[in-house]
Amino acid sequence: MSGLLIKNAFVIDPISGVKGEIMDIAICDGKIVEEAPRDAEIIDAKGHLTLPGGIDSHSHVCGTKVNFGRYMSPEDMRAGRTARKGVMHVTSGYSVPTTFGNSYRYSTMGYTTVLEGAMAPLEARHTHEEFTATPHQDMLANTLFDGNWSVMEAVREKDVKRAAAVVAWTLSAVKGFAIKLTNPGGTEAWGWGRDMSTIHDVVPNFEVTPAEIIGTMIRANELLNLPHSVHLHCNNLGVPGNYRTTLDTISLVPDLNKDRQSLYLTHVQFHSYGGTTWRDICSKSEDITRTINSTPHVVMDMGQIMFGRTTTMTADGPMEFKLYMLHHNKWSNHDVELETGSGIIPVYYSRKSLVNCVMWAIGLELALLTKNPWQCLLSTDSPNGAPFIKYPEIIGLLMSRRFRENERKMIDPRTEHFVPLFAIDRELEWYDIAVMTRAGQAKALGITRIGKGYLTPGAEADVAIYPIKPGEIDPSVEYQQVVAGFSRTLYTIKRGRVVARDGEVVVEGANSTIWSKSNVPAEYDMGSDPEFTRKFEQYYTVRMRNYPVQEVYLPRGKMIASEAFL
Amino acid sequence: MRVILKTRPRAKPKIPIEAEEIIPQNFLRKNDIRVYEGNKERALDDLFFVTYEGPAVSPDQVEIVLTGDTGVIKRVGEYMNAGRIIIEGDIGMHCGNFMSAGEILIRGNADAWLGREMRGGHILCEGNSGHYCAAGYRGEKRGMRGGIVEVRGNSGDFTAEYLSGGEVIIHGDCGDLPGVEMRGGTLVIGGDCSRPCGNMTGGTCMIFGEAHKFLPTFRKNGTDDIVYAGKHYLMNLFRGDVANRGKGTLMVRQ
Numbered sequence: 078m079s080g081l082l083i084k085n086a087f088v089i090d091p092i093s094g095v096k097g098e099i100m101d102i103a104i105c106d107g108k109i110v111e112e113a114p115r116d117a118e119i120i121d122a123k124g125h126l127t128l129p130g131g132i133d134s135h136s137h138v139c140g141t142k143v144n145f146g147r148y149m150s151p152e153d154m155r156a157g158r159t160a161r162k163g164v165m166h167v168t169s170g171y172s173v174p175t176t177f178g179n180s181y182r183y184s185t186m187g188y189t190t191v192l193e194g195a196m197a198p199l200e201a202r203h204t205h206e207e208f209t210a211t212p213h214q215d216m217l218a219n220t221l222f223d224g225n226w227s228v229m230e231a232v233r234e235k236d237v238k239r240a241a242a243v244v245a246w247t248l249s250a251v252k253g254f255a256i257k258l259t260n261p262g263g264t265e266a267w268g269w270g271r272d273m274s275t276i277h278d279v280v281p282n283f284e285v286t287p288a289e290i291i292g293t294m295i296r297a298n299e300l301l302n303l304p305h306s307v308h309l310h311c312n313n314l315g316v317p318g319n320y321r322t323t324l325d326t327i328s329l330v331p332d333l334n335k336d337r338q339s340l341y342l343t344h345v346q347f348h349s350y351g352g353t354t355w356r357d358i359c360s361k362s363e364d365i366t367r368t369i370n371s372t373p374h375v376v377m378d379m380g381q382i383m384f385g386r387t388t389t390m391t392a393d394g395p396m397e398f399k400l401y402m403l404h405h406n407k408w409s410n411h412d413v414e415l416e417t418g419s420g421i422i423p424v425y426y427s428r429k430s431l432v433n434c435v436m437w438a439i440g441l442e443l444a445l446l447t448k449n450p451w452q453c454l455l456s457t458d459s460p461n462g463a464p465f466i467k468y469p470e471i472i473g474l475l476m477s478r479r480f481r482e483n484e485r486k487m488i489d490p491r492t493e494h495f496v497p498l499f500a501i502d503r504e505l506e507w508y509d510i511a512v513m514t515r516a517g518q519a520k521a522l523g524i525t526r527i528g529k530g531y532l533t534p535g536a537e538a539d540v541a542i543y544p545i546k547p548g549e550i551d552p553s554v555e556y557q558q559v560v561a562g563f564s565r566t567l568y569t570i571k572r573g574r575v576v577a578r579d580g581e582v583v584v585e586g587a588n589s590t591i592w593s594k595s596n597v598p599a600e601y602d603m604g605s606d607p608e609f610t611r612k613f614e615q616y617y618t619v620r621m622r623n624y625p626v627q628e629v630y631l632p633r634g635k636m637i638a639s640e641a642f643l
Numbered sequence: 644m645r646v647i648l649k650t651r652p653r654a655k656p657k658i659p660i661e662a663e664e665i666i667p668q669n670f671l672r673k674n675d676i677r678v679y680e681g682n683k684e685r686a687l688d689d690l691f692f693v694t695y696e697g698p699a700v701s702p703d704q705v706e707i708v709l710t711g712d713t714g715v716i717k718r719v720g721e722y723m724n725a726g727r728i729i730i731e732g733d734i735g736m737h738c739g740n741f742m743s744a745g746e747i748l749i750r751g752n753a754d755a756w757l758g759r760e761m762r763g764g765h766i767l768c769e770g771n772s773g774h775y776c777a778a779g780y781r782g783e784k785r786g787m788r789g790g791i792v793e794v795r796g797n798s799g800d801f802t803a804e805y806l807s808g809g810e811v812i813i814h815g816d817c818g819d820l821p822g823v824e825m826r827g828g829t830l831v832i833g834g835d836c837s838r839p840c841g842n843m844t845g846g847t848c849m850i851f852g853e854a855h856k857f858l859p860t861f862r863k864n865g866t867d868d869i870v871y872a873g874k875h876y877l878m879n880l881f882r883g884d885v886a887n888r889g890k891g892t893l894m895v896r897q
Contacts, residue, residue: 151782405887406784 080105080117081573083540086127087547089507091516092531096508097547099124104538107572111534120575122542125567128511129530130189130539132518135308135343135378136459137390138179139193139207139216141200142419145409146173146388146460150423153388165582172387172423172460176210180586182466184213184577187541187566190529192217192522194308194343194458195259195392197413198225199619201251205590205630212586213569213576215529215635217522219308220253221392221417222294224265226616227609229283232293238601238643241297245595245641246603248303250625252592252634255305255522256298259392260312261290264418267395276312276325287312292329295340299333301595302639304523306334306376308341314396317352320361324368332374337523344380344458346440355432360496362442370448376521377447378456381440381471382433383463384426391461394418415616426463431495434488438496444475445503450512451520468514469563475505475513477556507547524591527637538573541566589633597641644699646670648691650711653680659735660690663718667705667726667745670695702726702745709734714754720747723764736773739766742790755799756780761809763790774799774818777811787811787828803830806846822848825891831871842884843891850895851876860886861893869894 081104089097103113137143147154147170156171157178168178183191191211196204196218208216222228222244231240244256262280263273269281276287291309298307311326313319323345330340342348351361369375391397394410397420401408409421426433440462447453455472459465473480485492485499493499505513519530528537545562552559569577576584603609604621613621628634648665661679664687669676676687687693691711699705702725709719714733721740730738733751743762752770758777772794778801779786786805793812800818803811807826816834825843832839832848837855840848849871861883868877878894 149782152780152784153782155780 079573080114081538081570081575082113082117082119083127083542083570084119084121085124086122086542087124088127088532089511090129090532091508091512092129092519092525093533095532102127102532102540104570104573107538107574108528109532109534109536109538120542120568122567124546124548126507126543126545126547126562128187128541128543129515129519129532129536130541130569130571131183131187132190132192132515132522132524132530133183133188133456133459133465134192134341134454134518134522135194135456136191136465137194137461138191138459139176139211140196140204142195142390142392142411142421143173144203144207145411146390146421147175149407149409149421150388153386153423163581163583164585172464173390174464176207177212180211180213181577181582184569184571184582184586185565185580186466186468186563187543187569188214189539189541189569189571190215190217190524192219192254194219195221195257195419196251196253197221197392197417197419198247198251198253199413199416199624201253201626202630205252205626208588208590209630209632212588213571213582215589215591217254217524217591218252219255219257220248220251221257221259222247223258223261223263223290223392224268224417226283226415227612228294229262229265229280229285229290232285232289233283235293237293237296237300240293241300241641241643242597242601242603242606243609244294244297245301245597245601246609248592249594252590252626252631254591254593255303255308256294257308257310258291258294259310259417260314260396261294261309262287263312264392264394267398268412268418272395273312276322288325288329291326295330295333299339300643301597301641303593303595304526304637304639305521305593306338306341308343310343310391310393311348314347314391314393315350315399317350317354317358320349320351320364323348323365327368327372327375330372330375334374338376338521339374340376341521342375342377344456344461345377345443346380346382346436346462347458349439349443358432358435358495360435360439360442360498362439362446363497366443366446369452373449373452376452376454376517377443378454378458379440379443379471380456380458381462382426382436383457383467383470384428384433384437385463386423386425387460387463388421388423389461390419390421392417392419394420396420397422400424414618428488431489431491434492435495437488438492438498441471441474441481442496442498442501444505444513445498445501450505450509451517453513454517454521455510455513466564469560472510472514472563473552473556473560476510476552476559477554478502478504479553480556504553507552524637527591527635538570540568540570542568542570587633589635590631591635591637592631593637593639595639595641597643601641601643644670644704645696645706645708647694647696647708647710648687650713651690651692653690656712657715660716661718662716663721663740665707665709665719665728666721666723667707667728668702668724670705670707671699671702714751720745723747733770739764742766752796753794757794758787758790758792760785761787761790761792763809765790766792768792768794768796771796771815772798772802774801775804776802776813777806777809778802778804785826797834803828806830816852822846840884840891840893842887842889843893844884844887844889845891847892848894849878850893852896854895857895858884860884866897867894
């Protein structure tokens with residue numbers, strides 16, 4: 078039995094309703110328990126801020142497109158190099174680091190669970206291989222269904238159950254966690270040379286609209302009883318005036334689940350633009366947050382951008398093409414047969430660019446104007462808005478009006494005419510930050526059922542202790558200390574073991590990959606459905622029996638099983 | 644102050660030496676200079692006989708002389724900002740990386756990436772230079788930004804790739820694709836080359852020899868009588884690369 082006792086911890090644990098109490102946390106065999114074993118190792122937290130391990134609900138860290146980002150940007154790989162030290166491997170890369178780089182940097186920030194935002198089912202093997210090389214975080218993979226031919230055919234037939242069956246088969250074949258829709262229908266239409274400007278345009282050859290895909294998938298998701306809701310990257314990303322599409326999309330969402338949201342909107346900052354062109358782009362965060370505040374069954378994440386160099390990568394191929402036309406820099410475009418596509422572009426977000434300044438402000442406004450922190454989670458859509466190492470700075474900005482005012486002096490002075498940010502006085506509390514960086518994610522992803530995101534007995538012992546004493550510093554003034562504190566934990570504890578101490582990783586790590594399996598009745602098993610099998614063998618370049626990811630790719634796989642209501 | 648670095652005989656002379664710390668400002672402060680032999684860190688004394696002659700109060704007065712088997716030494720003069728380095732023989736890759744001021748004189752040949760992404764200063768190579776002379780490194784969008792690189796001999800492929808400022812003068816021939824992706828600055832080629840200036844968007848390139856496999860994406864823009872180094876030349880003028888709306892000037896001697 079290995080035990081650990083954390084004494085004098087200033088705990089904020091929103092799921093258990095702990096809002097800042099000095100208490101002890103006892104850990105035994107990787108779980109939080111009532112009482113620690115007698116020979117337990119003792120850590121004195123000395124009143125420092127102690128939170129459940131961080132959870133990133135949308136990040137791009139593993140998979141083929143991330144890897145392409147690595148090798149198309151050798152200049153990025155030269156940045157952010159660290160040498161081998163103790164158990165730490167050599168790392169390199171700034172916006173798209175190596176897998177160990179990602180893992181160590183997340184770990185020193187106190188993150189213990191990360192969701193890969195988009196995994197193309199056909200390329201799942203590579204994603205899982207990179208997961209095993211990201212040893213300090215439990216990994217989950219959102220699986221792309223936005224242009225899946227079988228799904229779109231089911232949507233055309235208005236057959237929700239068949240769509241659900243296709244999803245169930247694919248998720249269990251590729252060991253994915255949840256349904257991700259990236260610009261649903263849009264990437265497929267673009268493959269045929271079309272562009273979608275609203276969610277009611279028709280996808281060529283399939284006669285379905287994005288609205289129908291979204292609606293059907295939300296229902297299919299609930300039929301399958303999956304832990305997470307549909308994870309949606311709306312149509313029209315990055316287009317001035319796209320807030321209407323976003324509002325349209327939100328209005329489609331029925332409230333179907335009493336435990337969690339029915340739709341998760343990701344990187345909403347990129348979907349909250351007013352205006353008609355890049356010249357008159359303005360913030361529509363007020364409209365979006367007003368709708369979110371009155372729609373409790375929708376959760377979003379910020380998709381904040383931070384100034385500096387980064388790489389954008391998404392399954393939204395058409396959007397990346399538009400970006401390429403703006404930058405004329407290197408560009409990668411990729412089609413995944415019968416499923417989806419992707420694009421990658423390195424970008425530089427500049428304080429001198431009015432558009433970038435407006436984008437920066439919108440992200441913060443979304444978090445500040447959403448009344449319920451459980452509905453707006455902190456993310457940068459790493460690395461699209463900024464690499465995840467910028468999270469502490471975002472926390473600082475959200476907690477300090479003075480920090481925002483100081484930034485205001487450095488950005489384009491016209492920005493204030495286009496955004497309401499500088500009129501907002503709200504400063505978030507420690508509790509809000511705890512919700513937005515771990516508890517909210519755990520609840521939205523539905524992984525509280527496997528003990529993630531809280532610290533009461535029975536939970537997984539993932540704990541982060543930050544060198545911040547909440548009673549002694551005033552975050553609105555001493556925001557630099559907040560930023561420094563959140564960048565580097567005193568201790569990051571993963572499954573009852575200290576994995577990082579004072580910004581240094583101390584163990585090799587062994588993560589698990591969490592995937593979900595919905596048990597469907599035999600007549601809905603697509604593996605033996607003659608129509609599905611025939612089309613699969615006819616259209617795919619791989620055989621159906623070679624398609625599923627074998628168990629060997631998930632050395633520490635952890636399945637969340639659910640019973641489908643089919 | 645004059646610092647003479649003579650290479651010591653080594654058991655395995657082919658193992659490259661990485662010596663980014665060999666720059667004048669480090670010798671002024673008499674820093675503990677470390678160099679790498681392969682993947683092993685070494686003191687400067689382990690690999691060189693070091694002799695100091697005379698005093699110096701500023702890095703401008705420091706002159707480093709490298710002699711012996713210098714062809715395997717890489718990254719000499721990286722981030723150099725003052726003083727002078729004289730290399731009596733050949734020099735390895737990445738000589739004068741990012742240098743911003745000062746002077747490097749190479750009496751032999753230089754290997755690839757001579758003056759990579761340099762910002763200022765002067766490099767003179769009396770022999771030939773390798774590929775990617777005065778270019779940007781992999782993935783970089785801007786190569787050399789200022790200063791002068793002069794090669795008395797020939798240069799390899801991709802000379803002055805991504806050149807965006809400063810002057811590159813190659814007295815001999817260039818290999819394939821000199822001045823590709825040029826954005827600014829001046830490239831002068833005394834001899835022949837092939838496929839010059841593909842995708843250039845700015846800057847000036849003068850070719851006094853023959854340009855083989857000339858790219859079709861340059862628009863003829865008349866002729867001009869220019870004076871270069873005190874002599875008159877009649878040049879054909881081209882604008883391009885029109886494939887990407889480039890506004891560079893390419894001159895080839897008639």
